Amino acid sequence: MRNAAGLLTVVLLFSGCGLFQGKSGSGNAISFLHEGWEFRQAGGDLWRPAEVPGSVHTDLMNSVIEDPFFRDNEASVQWVGKTGWEYRLEFDGRPYVDTYNHIELVFEGLDTYARVFLNGESILDADNMFRAWSIRVDSLLHPEANVLTVSFRSPIMEVLPRMESMEYQLPASNDQGEKTSPYTRKAPYHFGWDWGPRLVTSGIWRPVFLRGWNDLILRDTRFTQTALNEKQADLMVGLEAEVAASIEAEFRVLVNGKTLTKRVFMLQPGINDLEFPLVIHTPRLWWPNGLGEPYLYDVRVEVLLSGRIADVSQQRIGIRTLELRREPDEWGESFAFVVNGVPVFAKGGNWIPADNFVSRVTRERYEHLLKSCRDAHMNMLRVWGGGIYEHDDFYDLCDEMGILIWQDFMFACSMVPGDESFLSNVEQEAVYQVKRLRNHPCLALWCGNNEGETAWFNWGWKEELPASVWDDYLALFHDLLPGVIREHDFSRAYWPSSPSSNLLDDANSPRMGNAHYWGVWHGALPFSEYEKQFHRFQSEYGFQSFPLMPTVEKYTWPGDRDIESPVMLAHQKHPRGNELIREYMLRDFPKPRDFESFLYVSQILQAEGIRMGAEHFRRIMPGCMGSLYWQINDCWPVASWSSIDYYGRWKALHYYARRFYAPLLLSIEKRSDSLIVHGVSDRLEPVKGLLTVYSLTFDGTVGRSAEIDVDLMPGQSQVCLRLDEEEWFTGLERTESFLRFELNSPGREAVSAMWYPLPYREMKRIDPELTVEVLKAGSTPRLRVRTRYLARGVYVQASGVNGRFSDNFFDMPPGSEKVIHFFPARTTSRKELSKMLRVRSLADAF
Structure with missing residues (x-):
């Protein structure tokens, strides 16, 4: 500088x-x-x-x-x-x-x-x-x-x-x-x-x-794992060293500060490609979030000339095995990520650039967004191909947090030129990015593009464009890019497009590959259509919502705060966005009473819809082994599919994700007149617990109840209980009753779910009589929320201070209380926080 x-x-x-x-x-x-x-x-x-x-x-x-x-x-x-x-x-x-x-x-x-x-x-x-x-x-x-x-x-x-x-x-x-x-x-x-x-x-x-150098410079360092067992990890260290003249150089590799190997090479003028083994004894493994510690080794490569250090490379690496398992099975061909021998159900979403002006995205902002993903039990993000190859900080933080990365090359919703200069340019881009990112243990997959394959066959492009355009597509995504991966990162899988069947079936085949499902939203089909999808890996599905009022206030004047105002429409980029949100909303809810309530209900609507999809995809594992909803974040303040808005505020969907991506999940499926209670576990060990079911009225009157012992197997989804719906609502008015499920297991927080027999608009609405109080102030205040009657979509807000809660947008059974924590951007006193707190529910919105 x-x-x-x-x-x-x-x-x-x-x-x-x-x-x-x-x-x-x-x-x-x-x-x-x-x-x-x-x-x-x-x-x-x-x-x-x-x-x-x-x-x-x-x-x-x-x-x-x-x-x-x-x-x-x-x-x-x-x-x-x-x-x-x-x-x-x-x-x-x-x-x-x-x-x-x-x-x-x-x-x-x-x-x-x-x-x-x-x-x-x-x-x-x-x-x-x-x-x-x-x-x-x-x-x-x-x-x-x-x-x-x-x-x-x-x-x-x-x-x-x-x-x-x-x-x-x-x-x-x-x-x-x-x-x-x-x-x-x-x-x-x-x-x-x-x-x-x-x-x-x-x-x-x-x-x-x-950059200045004289005798030698390290151009590249790579670590390739060749074998792994409990006793040792075998790696190959690959180096590109450029020297000005013939010279003897010593290379030392230090792991966590301890020298593990030394090698001496006679180098010739120009680039020297070197390779030698490295052994790490009793290795500690890198695990995805929720399955274990994402342990990282500090590795330092020193190059010495005549006993003096000439150059150094420092990196963090993780020891783990990772494969994309594609094998014949009863549904077709699997599509599952397997880490350290454990099949991993991928839970997460799609990542877009965090700003239109990406140089403004600080490490602190990356950290907030990625911690938000980690805290919502996510273990995979897809870096979508219409954005950027992310900053080093992004991948470093994903390494630290155990978040696997599905990495698209930067092509989205288009075809490509096929001239030699364009392909040469892309090849150099790909080589640079692959070399830059390949040492990160978080990196799980290279993917050629977003939606190119499905667009050609299903969007009319095949009929409208010359066949040579498809030839150009094949040259890039089925020849050039996989060739780069084979040469520079051969241990990782390459997948040509998302979605894709690798040209063996429709791009959105239910038998193989990965899928994008947009019948919900673009097709205006009901949320229940999610439960009819049986794809092998769901890498896109989504629904829009608006940001809440504190964010809308950032980009509007008071007179702009109408859904159809020119300013609000300027921040709604989908041509049918408002129409679709309103259409879906009125299927399940009455018309919200005001602008702020419309924003709030749109978030509940989005969260409920994506919950239905995410729970279904988890229930049908191992038939489906991934749920990546569209999308995690925003690049500006806007109505969008995100679960975290541009300013880092969690929407209702992100709080829901923390529940529907939890390691243990209770999920209720309606089939005809029966209710199927599924238990889903991502744990590596069996879980024994007691499942309790109640039918309740809104004032807390118990209709009937039952208990059953449950044994959940590691990494499986299983049916725990089948109920006759009619039997469980006998003697109760359906417009004012519901079912509550709770799974208790020793040493773990209870897992619960509620099921409602009718859409919200058909159910009786009563004031739940909610209250919220501060139990403890300080840097992480503790709050208690109480309700007299059933409360749905409970939203706690601290006006005037940014922060998030340990839980929010939740349902509360009648006569219950819930303790939550607040993580504010600044410390507040009990008196100040008490004045800031607001609590509302769906009952206030209509």
């Missing part, structure tokens, strides 16, 4: 070596070039301060444009994406020019079409947001007064001339404007989606730095 004196702050890549000892034996170093940048519109005269890493939109927000996320400002900034922009930095080259024979300028991310000049010399023409770029600059760098310029061309205007010359256009149905995204290696969601704005960014979106 540039300090006040205009000098570079140098960061050593390792410790234990003096920096300035001449050009022989000097330590390698990097210097970030993040301070002192300016930008201007291409051809303009006025230079303004810029932030790097960043984007032109966030730079313009400092003085030129309004926040695109507020009200309907998005429409007024569309010119930004159609304009060229220039960035420049003046910096001094010392001590690099005095110290290093090899000096490289590295851009870890340029968005997207950028020509780079150093001291007036063109040194790079970049055309891919997803690649890192390294240029040797020692012959151009001056001791003082260097000028680095990056000239960005509009991603839209760059592509339009090519499109105009083509006989056909590649489909890009989600682009909210010119359909340019398929031709550009840039995050597709930047061009708009049915949950996100069209904000076509440019800028230096990842770090930029100088």
Whole structure:
């Protein structure tokens, strides 16, 4: 970075070596070039301060444009994406020019079409947001007064001339404007989606730095596990070491601070590919969330020249076996992830970028979102192919939390060009990203694209486009990308598309592969249709809701707060979104009485629908071995399918997910006149418990009850009990009665479920007489909620302070109390918190 004196702050890549000892034996170093940048519109005269890493939109927000996320400002900034922009930095080259024979300028991310000049010399023409770029600059760098310029061309205007010359256009149905995204290696969601704005960014979106070295530099480090048992883990260490001249080098590998192996190699000028074994005795395993500790080893590779450390690589790795098991079974062919020999039912959702301007996403924000997933018992996220390959912090945190990653390559809902330059560009992108991510134990699968296969066969593209377009698709997703995986990450599975049958059946085949089910929502089919789906792995299904009032207040004025206002419609990107939410809502609920109640009921509606799907998919395991709902998070404040809104607030769905993804689940299925009580366990050990069933009225009168001993087997779903519905409601008025189920097992919190015989709109509505009080204040306040009568959708809110609760949006049986914890962003006193607390239920909404 540039300090006040205009000098570079140098960061050593390792410790234990003096920096300035001449050009022989000097330590390698990097210097970030993040301070002192300016930008201007291409051809303009006025230079303004810029932030790097960043984007032109966030730079313009400092003085030129309004926040695109507020009200309907998005429409007024569309010119930004159609304009060229220039960035420049003046910096001094010392001590690099005095110290290093090899000096490289590295851009870890340029968005997207950028020509780079150093001291007036063109040194790079970049055309891919997803690649890192390294240029040797020692012959151009001056001791003082260097000028680095990056000239960005509009991603839209760059592509339009090519499109105009083509006989056909590649489909890009989600682009909210010119359909340019398929031709550009840039995050597709930047061009708009049915949950996100069209904000076509440019800028230096990842770090930029100088790197200096003399004799040797480590270009890549990889760890490949070859064998594992209780006594030892066998790994191969692979290294790419570049040297300037023939030299002997010693390589040491330290694990948790202890040297486990040493090797000496004679290196030749250029890149040297090296490999040698590493043994870790009595290994501790990495486990997915809920199945054990995700243990990580700290591994340090040191390279010594003449006894002095020349370069170092430090990483954390996990020891585990992982496979995508696809074997013939009674339903067709399985599709299950198996970790350390244990079949894992994948519980989680789909991840999109956490901001349209991703340089604003801090490690703290990643941590909040991923902890939210971990705390909801999720063990897998799918990094969806219309976004970005995520920041290192994301994967590091998933390693720590035991969250498996289904990793799409960045292609979504489109076909691809097939020219040699495009394929070469994608190949280099894929090699870079695979090498960057392959050492993460969280990484479970590489997937070619989102919905390309199903789109070709089911969306009319096969009939509308030349057959050569399909040939181009096959060349990329069935040849090039799996070839990259075989060469650079052969131990992991590759899957061509999501959904896919690997071209052996329909892409959404119930017999094999993975599926996206959108009959609910896009097809307007009832939630009960989820229970008719028997796919092998459900990697997308979802339903929309609105964010609650504290979030809506962030992007609206009071006069905007109507579902059909222009501003609210600007934050509803699905063309039928409001219509579908209202249609589904009126199937099950009366019309909400006001705007705030509509927001609240939309979240209950979403949560109940996804609960029905998620519980069904868990009930039919091992026939289905994955439930990843659409979607976890938002990139801006919007009505969407997310369970956590843009500001990190848990929606009702996320609280529901914490219950329907819990290790032990009671799930009630209605078949004809019978109720089937399923017990689902993800535990590695058997669970013995007592299952109690009650039929109750809203005031707590017990109709009948029963008890049964239950033995739940590890990693299985089983039927615990069958009930005759008519028998259990005999003598009770169905409009004011329900069933309650509770499973108690020694040493575990009780697991409960409720079942209602009628939709909410057909049931009697009474005031439950809810109260909430503070039992304990401090950093983690403890609250008690009480109800006199049945309370449904109980929502506790602390107005004026951000935070989440240990549970929320829950049902309470009559005459009950529930203790919950509040995790506030700041400490509050008992008196202050008592004034902030509000509690409501569905009874208040109509």
